[in-house]
Amino acid sequence: MERMIARFDEKAEIIEHCQAAEDIFVLKVAAPAVSASARPGQFCMVEVKAVGSSDPLLRRPFSIHAREDGGRLSFLYRRVGRGTDLLSRMRPGEMLNVLGPLGRGFRVRPDITPILAGGGMGMAPLLFLAEYCAGSMDTFTILGGRTASELTGLESFRRTGTRVLVATEDGSLGTRGMVTDVLDGLLKTLSESAGQCEIHTCGPWPMMRAVYEMASQSGIPCWVSLESRMACGTGLCLGCAVYGTEKILHVCREGPVFHGDSIRWRDGQ
Ligand SMILES: Cc1cc2nc3c(=O)[nH]c(=O)nc-3n(C[C@H](O)[C@H](O)[C@H](O)COP(=O)(O)OP(=O)(O)OC[C@H]3O[C@@H](n4cnc5c(N)ncnc54)[C@H](O)[C@@H]3O)c2cc1C
Ligand code: FES
Incomplete structure (x- = not known):
């Protein structure tokens, strides 16, 4: 039976819009x-048009970064192209259409x-997850980036109570190296109790693949949040297909969060 889908297309007012780093x-x-x-x-398809314009036609997908009191949502995004550049120019008080919540999110076991x-930017969906887990269970959060200034919002993670471990490629903050270097150390420290853990990861494909392989070797379940180019975000255009181990998967409808075992990693991005 199909799940009941609660999804809304809301005209949303921009409450705050700030630049956190370059x-x-x-x-x-x-x-x-x-x-x-x-x-x-879960994620939303966010309109990125300038006021009064119908271009670009397609909305852009962004993970829900955090949920706040008063019906507010935040998105953490990197300016990479035309759509995100237009979005970055929008100001508080302007309105944009937000379609969501979309997709299947992280499955957490108590x-x-x-x-x-x-x-x-793989840290984007993890703050909401850390907040969701706060209070009810111990969590560890490993965040990695090229350099310290990219790792914005570490304090927001710490406020949830999660234990934050950091890796930067240039060594400007935390461990010099990759997320997987820190994960390797954490799994060794947890030793026997690592078997009572589950990994939730989001980031570049090679990183998620390495995290998944490390988890598999330790016998730990691993959930991965994938990205793909999306036109509709709702299962209609079939444009967000990725290879699964048994079938083609559509990231917007069956994901974006999948069990790592269901992904054909060698055929990825
Ligand atoms: C489910 C989902 C959640 C996402 N969440 C976030 C988020 O929280 N924060 C964030 O910064 N980004 C997120 N993204 C990626 C974001 O949607 C794209 O960066 C954005 O659509 C780019 O739009 P643009 O018009 O600026 O770039 P374009 O001009 O369309 O492209 C610029 C460059 O970005 C690349 N690109 C565009 N879209 C994607 C994509 N979906 N995946 C990988 N590369 C892409 C293009 O190949 C190109 O090199 C998410 C994507 C998905 C599918
Ligand atoms: S984006 Fe259209 S089917 Fe997934």
């Missing part, structure tokens, strides 16, 4: 209906310790 922005909007139904790991592992 080309990295935090957008906060009032979208009470989307916010009330949102679960960690009896298992979550290890969150995010690389670069």
